[in-house]
Amino acid sequence: MNRIILRLLAITLLIGGVLLGWFIATSNDTKPFQLGLDLSGGTHLEYKALISEIPEVDRKDSMEALRDVIERRINLFGVSEPSVQTETARLGQDEKQYRLVVELPGVTDVQQAIDMIGQTPLLEFKEKNPDLSLEEFQQALEDATIRLIENQLPEGAVVASDSRDFVEPFISTELTGAYLKRSRLEFQQAGAGNALNTGSPIIALEFTKEGGDLFADITERNIGSVVAIYLDGAPISTPFVQQKITGGEAVITGSFTLEESKILVGRLNSGALPVPVQLLSTESIGASLGADAVNAGMMAGLYGLIFIGAFLLLYYRLPGLIAVVALGMYGVIMLTLFKIIPVTLTAAGIAGFIISVGIAVDANILIFERMKEELQHGRGAYDALRVGFDRAWLSIRDGNISSIISAVILFWFGTSLIKGFALTFGIGVLVSMITAITLTRIMLFAIAPVKVTKIVRALFMSGFNK
Amino acid sequence: MFIIKNKWIFITIAAILSLAAVVVISVKGLNLGIEFTGGSIVEVSYEEAPELATVNAALAGFDFNALVQPFGDDGYIIRTRELTEADRGVLMASLELNEQIPQLERFNTIGPTIGSELRSKALLSIILVAIAIIFFIAFAFRKVAEPVSSWKYGLIAVMALAHDVIIPLGIFALVGKEATTLLVVGLLSIIGLSVNDTIVVFDRTRENLNENASENNKEPFAKTVGRAIRQTMARSINTSLTLIAVLSALLIFGPDATKDLAFILLLGTFFGTYSSIFLASPLLVAWNKKKDAE
Numbered sequence: 121m122n123r124i125i126l127r128l129l130a131i132t133l134l135i136g137g138v139l140l141g142w143f144i145a146t147s148n149d150t151k152p153f154q155l156g157l158d159l160s161g162g163t164h165l166e167y168k169a170l171i172s173e174i175p176e177v178d179r180k181d182s183m184e185a186l187r188d189v190i191e192r193r194i195n196l197f198g199v200s201e202p203s204v205q206t207e208t209a210r211l212g213q214d215e216k217q218y219r220l221v222v223e224l225p226g227v228t229d230v231q232q233a234i235d236m237i238g239q240t241p242l243l244e245f246k247e248k249n250p251d252l253s254l255e256e257f258q259q260a261l262e263d264a265t266i267r268l269i270e271n272q273l274p275e276g277a278v279v280a281s282d283s284r285d286f287v288e289p290f291i292s293t294e295l296t297g298a299y300l301k302r303s304r305l306e307f308q309q310a311g312a313g314n315a316l317n318t319g320s321p322i323i324a325l326e327f328t329k330e331g332g333d334l335f336a337d338i339t340e341r342n343i344g345s346v347v348a349i350y351l352d353g354a355p356i357s358t359p360f361v362q363q364k365i366t367g368g369e370a371v372i373t374g375s376f377t378l379e380e381s382k383i384l385v386g387r388l389n390s391g392a393l394p395v396p397v398q399l400l401s402t403e404s405i406g407a408s409l410g411a412d413a414v415n416a417g418m419m420a421g422l423y424g425l426i427f428i429g430a431f432l433l434l435y436y437r438l439p440g441l442i443a444v445v446a447l448g449m450y451g452v453i454m455l456t457l458f459k460i461i462p463v464t465l466t467a468a469g470i471a472g473f474i475i476s477v478g479i480a481v482d483a484n485i486l487i488f489e490r491m492k493e494e495l496q497h498g499r500g501a502y503d504a505l506r507v508g509f510d511r512a513w514l515s516i517r518d519g520n521i522s523s524i525i526s527a528v529i530l531f532w533f534g535t536s537l538i539k540g541f542a543l544t545f546g547i548g549v550l551v552s553m554i555t556a557i558t559l560t561r562i563m564l565f566a567i568a569p570v571k572v573t574k575i576v577r578a579l580f581m582s583g584f585n586k
Numbered sequence: 587m588f589i590i591k592n593k594w595i596f597i598t599i600a601a602i603l604s605l606a607a608v609v610v611i612s613v614k615g616l617n618l619g620i621e622f623t624g625g626s627i628v629e630v631s632y633e634e635a636p637e638l639a640t641v642n643a644a645l646a647g648f649d650f651n652a653l654v655q656p657f658g659d660d661g662y663i664i665r666t667r668e669l670t671e672a673d674r675g676v677l678m679a680s681l682e683l684n685e686q687i688p689q690l691e692r693f694n695t696i697g698p699t700i701g702s703e704l705r706s707k708a709l710l711s712i713i714l715v716a717i718a719i720i721f722f723i724a725f726a727f728r729k730v731a732e733p734v735s736s737w738k739y740g741l742i743a744v745m746a747l748a749h750d751v752i753i754p755l756g757i758f759a760l761v762g763k764e765a766t767t768l769l770v771v772g773l774l775s776i777i778g779l780s781v782n783d784t785i786v787v788f789d790r791t792r793e794n795l796n797e798n799a800s801e802n803n804k805e806p807f808a809k810t811v812g813r814a815i816r817q818t819m820a821r822s823i824n825t826s827l828t829l830i831a832v833l834s835a836l837l838i839f840g841p842d843a844t845k846d847l848a849f850i851l852l853l854g855t856f857f858g859t860y861s862s863i864f865l866a867s868p869l870l871v872a873w874n875k876k877k878d879a880e
Contacts, residue, residue, distance in 0.1 A: 144720035157631065166700060209703055217699070230693055231671060343805035399698050408631075423839055424832030431828060463626050468771040471847060475775045479782060482825040486786065489821045498709040518726045519782040524716045525722055526778055533711040537767050541774050549778075 130566035139448040140456045151459050156466030162225040163233040166402040169218040170396045183218050185394045197223050230404045241391045243297030244350040246290035247342050260289035290348045293338050296396035299331025305385045318425040322383035332368025340364040436488045443484040446560040450480050469542040476548020483556035490496040501569045523549045587812025593868030600865045602751050607756020608688045611781035616759050619766040622705050624698030626669040644680045650762035682747035697698050708770045730792045731809050734874050742869045743784045746861040750780040754853035768847040776854030783862040808871045826859040
C-alpha cells in the first residue's frame with residue numbers, strides 16, 4: 121500500500137479512536153454503562169414456577185405469560201430497568217424446572233421486592249367436584265368456609281396453604297386470570313333480590329375471546345349449581361349459576377369494602393399470575409458495596425494499565441508506543457461496544473474483559489518479538505515488519521480461536537455468572553484479534569522506516585545490537 | 587536445550603504438584619461457599635463495629651449455624667443456614683449491638699438446587715471446553731502430524747490446562763479460602779489464558795517443523811522443540827510479567843471483593859507460564875516415540 125495512504129489511514133483511525141473516547145466520556149447520561157446487580161446494587165430473586173399442572177406443550181407459553189405479568193407488576197412500582205427472565209434447569213434426568221429470574225436494580229430491601237411480586241393475585245375459576253354427591257358437596261363447602269375463616273390467608277399470599285386432608289368442594293377449570301382482559305370497579309345496581317346490597321362495590325371481569333368461550337362452557341355445564349372464584353387459592357365468591365353466560369363478562373360480588381375492591385381491581389389489571397411461583401433464592405447487594413468495589417477496581421485497573429504502558433514503552437520503544445496507542449484504541453472500542461450492544465457489566469464480566477486485555481497485550485508482544493527476531497536476521501525494517509507480522513499472526517490466530525471456542529461453550533452452557541464472563545471475554549478476544557491485525561499493523565507500517573539505520577535499531581530493537 | 591535435556595525433572599515437578607493438589611482437594615476439601623451448598627450470607631456494616639466476640643455471643647442463642655467473619659473496617663459477614671424472611675428479621679434484631687442499628691449491605695439466600703446447578707454446569711462447561719480444545723488443536727496442527735500426531739498436541743494442551751487449574755485450586759483448598767462464584771470466574775480465566783499460552787509455543791514448533799521440511803533440514807525433534815521454547819521465551823515471560831503486574835495491582839489496591847479472584851489468577855498465571863515453558867513442550871518430546879538421535 122502507498123505510504124501516504126497508509127499514513128492518512130492511520131491518522132483517520134486515531135481520530136476515530138479519539139471520537140469514540142469522547143463518546144464514552146460524554147454519553148454517561150444518555151447511554152450509561154449497564155451495570156449488573158453485583159455492581160449497581162439491587163435485588164435478585166429466583167422463583168420456581170409450579171408448573172406441573174400445565175400440559176407440557178403449553179408450558180413455554182405459560183412461562184412467557186408469567187414473565188409478562190410480573191414485568192407489568194414491577195413496572196407499576198417504577199423500578200428502573202428491571203429484568204425478568206425465564207430459565208429452565210435440568211434436575212436429574214427427567215425433571216425440568218422452570219424458573220423465573222427477577223432482577224431489580226436499586227431495590228435493596230428484599231421484603232419490599234418479594235411483596236412487589238407476591239402481591240400479584242392468582243385468579244381461578246372452579247366448578248363443583250363431580251365426584252361428590254350433593255350432600256358431600258355441601259359438607260365440603262361448609263368445611264372449606266370454616267377453614268377459610270380459621271386460617272385467613274395473609275394478604276398477598278401467592279400459594280394456597282396446602283392442607284389437603286379436607287375434601288375439596290371444587291375442582292379447577294381451565295379458566296384462570298390468564299384469560300382476563302381487564303377488570304373494573306362497579307356498584308351493585310338496585311334490582312330484584314339484592315336491595316340490601318345496592319350500592320356496594322362489585323368487580324366486573326371482562327374475559328378475552330377464549331376466556332369468554334371457556335366461561336360460557338363452564339356456566340353451561342353448571343346451570344343450577346355453583347361456580348367458585350378463587351383468589352390466591354381461596355374462594356372469594358361462589359355465585360349460583362342460573363343460565364349460560366355468553367357475553368364474556370362476569371362479576372365478583374364479595375363482601376368487599378370500597379378500598380379492598382379498588383386494590384383488587386388494580387391487582388387484577390396488572391395481571392393475574394398464570395402460574396403459581398415459589399421463591400428459590402434471594403440476593404440483595406447494597407449499592408455502597410458495589411460503588412466502593414467499582415472504584416477500587418477502577419483504580420487497580422488504572423495502576424495496572426500504567427504499568428503495562430510503561431513496560432511496553434521502555435522495553436519495546438517505538439513499537440511499544442504504537443502498542444500503547446493500539447491498546448488505548450482497543451479499550452475505547454470495547455467500552456463503546458459495552459455501551460451500544462449493550463453488555464451488562466458484572467464483576468465476572470469485568471474479569472473477562474481484563475483477561476482479554478491481557479490477550480491483546482500478548483498479541484502485540486508476539487508481533488514485536490517476531491519483528492525483532494527478523495531484524496536480527498538482517499532483514500530491512502519494512503521486510504522485518506511484514507514477515508514478523510505474518511508469522512506472529514498464526515500464533516495469534518490459533519491461540520485466539522481456541523479462546524473464542526472456550527468463550528462460546530461457556531456462554532452456551534454456563535449459568536448467568538459464567539455467561540457474563542464468557543460474553544466480555546469472547547468479544548474481547550475477537551476485538552483484540554481484529555485490532556492487532558488492523559490498528560497495530562497500519563500504524564506500524566505508517567511509521568516504518570525504509571532503511572535500518574542506527575537510530576532505527578535503537579528505536580525498534582530495545583538495544584539488542586547484533 | 588537445557589529445558590528439553592532436563593525435561594523429566596520439570597515434568598516430575600509438575601506431576602508431583604498436580605498430584606499433591608488433587609490429594610489436598612480430596613482430603614481437605616474445598617471450603618465451599620453458599621453459592622454451591624445453599625444457605626444464607628448476610629453482610630452488615632456498623633458506624634463503629636462491635637467486637638467479634640460480642641457478635642458471636644449475640645447469635646449464640648439461635649440455630650442459625652452462624653459463622654461470623656470481620657469484613658472491611660467496620661462490617662461483618664455472617665454465613666448461616668438458609669434463612670427465611672422471618673429468620674432474617676430475628677438475625678438483624680439480634681445484631682443491634684452497642685446501640686447501633688447495623689446497615690444491611692447484602693443478604694443472599696441460595697437454595698440447594700441453585701448451588702448444585704452452578705457446580706454441575708461449571709464442571710460440564712469446563713469438560714466441554716477441554717474436549718473442544720483437543721479437537722481444535724488436532725485440526726489446527728493437522729499438517730504437522732510428523733513426528734508427533736496432532737492429537738497429542740491437543741491432549742498435551744489439555745494436560746497443561748488441567749495442571750494450570752488444579753494446582754491453584756489445590757492451593758486455594760490448602761489455605762482454606764472460601765470457594766465462591768468468583769473462584770469459578772478465576773478458573774475460567776485461567777482456562778482462557780492457559781490454552782492461548784500453550785498454543786503460542788506449539789505454534790513455534792509447528793513453524794520450525796515446516797521450515798525444516800521445506801529446507802530439507804534433518805533436525806532431531808527434541809532440538810526443534812527446544813528451539814521453539816527458546817524463541818518464545820521472551821514473549822512468554824513478558825506477557826506473564828504484564829499480567830502479574832495488573833493482577834498484583836488488583837490484589838493490593840483492588841476491592842476486598844476481588845482479592846481472592848486476583849489471588850487465584852496470580853497463581854494461575856504463574857503455573858500457566860510454568861506449564862507452557864516447562865511442561866507442554868517437554869511432554870511433546872517425551873511422547874515422541876521415534877527416538878531420533880537425541
